Amino acid sequence: MAATRYASDKGLTRRMVGTVFGLGLLYVVLAAALIALGFSALFVLVVSGVMLFGQWYFSDTMALAAMRAKVVTPEQAPQLHAMVDRLCAMADMPKPRIAIADTDVPNAFATGRTPSRSVVCVTTGIVRRLEADELEGVLSHELSHIAHRDVTVMTVASFAGIVAGLLTRMVMWSGMGRNNRDQNAALMALAVFVVSIVVYVVSFLLTRALSRYRELSADRTGALLTGRPSALASALTKISGDIASIPDRDLRSMEAVSAFAFAPAVTSKASLSSLFMTHPPLEKRLEELAKVAAQLGQR
Template sequence: MVLTMFLLGLLYVVFVSVLISLGVRAVVVLLIAGGILLVQFFASDRIALFAMHGRVVEPREAPALHALVDRLCALADMPKPRVAIADSDVPNAFATGRNQRTSVVCVTTGLMRRLDEPELEGVLAHEMSHVAHRDVAVMTIASFLGVVAGLMTRVALYSGLGGRARDDRGGPPVGLIILLVSVVVYAVSFLLIRALSRYRELAADRAGALLTGRPSTLASALTKISGDMARIPTRDLREAEPFNAFFFAPAVSGRTAMAALLATHPPLERRLEQLARISADLGRGV
């Protein structure tokens, strides 16, 4: 994760340096991208709940679910997030919010029907690890460069590709250079952000397993959810796919050769292998 964040930061520096060397006044683009970033940063919890039709529930409405969250908060010594339920048959869960004070942990009704209590606790521990480590804020900030590059691509497409927009040495149009640089930066930042997302999912698996002390139940939940996902109607999976970056397990309606590189989550096999190693370490008292 440190290497990926370093590469993202290096990409920021290179991209801005290129824009400055070309004499581009990107103030408007940066302001727009900054506005998008602020909306995502401060309203991610409300946006995610609204998009997933989630509803915050009180302890009297879901006492068993609240009891699990209370226990995990006591084990982790962290403030209790809001608890929500989304009426969806897609078995999944997600956590959102820029910090622990504004965080929400949401589970779907499909998940609650399919998992037993220890498995559900393992999933909740994974999601609360995201809350504790402020993963939503980290991923939002990391995606900022991609937003800037995407906007710069559009600006270059609509305003900078004319033959008159050449540099002082009669070289290629400045707009074309900006377009090419923006496309490359967007592509590289997209791949790095996806890699960072996969690393953070593995870290959340590890933290959740260590918090409960039962990696096998988290592995069982992963296996059960991934198996049941294939039985969910394709239309429902496609509707849920835009939120894969938030989910405990990706809602996948199909696979391609590039799936592993573009995925927001590590392959199931890698997650299960890590949990098996943690289980063995705990068995040895490590």
């Protein structure tokens, strides 16, 4: 975490340690399987590492391009810059770039490989819908992601899934086990395929859990910084209700950055388990914000 005045979260830290330990165990299992099966582990790890580095290094550029967002100057968005200036001064952290995406979907996200290369993006939809204190709460939430280096954490956490996904594709492309008459080679290919799928699924679930933890932490630390958890709760309630009425065609434009967005960009299907969600349910987030309000002596 960068040296800022954002509050630490011991509960989140404990849960993160458990999640990261599970991901580390997956790395060990996958590496051992590669070596035991005679696969080119070095090649897979190098390719995966390059992919991971590119995803991390160009995270801000890719996210802004996906949303067709434009970085704005203080002259172009004075009120937005004034809010971020105030929050950064309160948090004692570097000011990120500020961007605006022209879409009616009410949302915001933060991305960037380091605090000095970070950017906070808001949509025209969220600026139009929220009051000033509500928007400040959302911006404080996003700045918390930057202070805690969440983009880097989530990128590194996804490494096992990237390796497993690449392995699965390599086995499928090679056609091993389908055209090869050697039974041992066929069994080896099948083993690699099965291990890769299992590792990918478990890694996917663990990174989703880590994402939910970090969203709750950003809610909590953002609310503590502003001292107005009720404003953030009001913003969440407004946005969650409005997103449900946005056409799916428009919601799909947020899919590329939904993991880093303030609220889920795409509504969940009824049959979809909460295990697959990148964000906690609204009820859970409001419950945690109510605890912050009680901690601050508010009702």
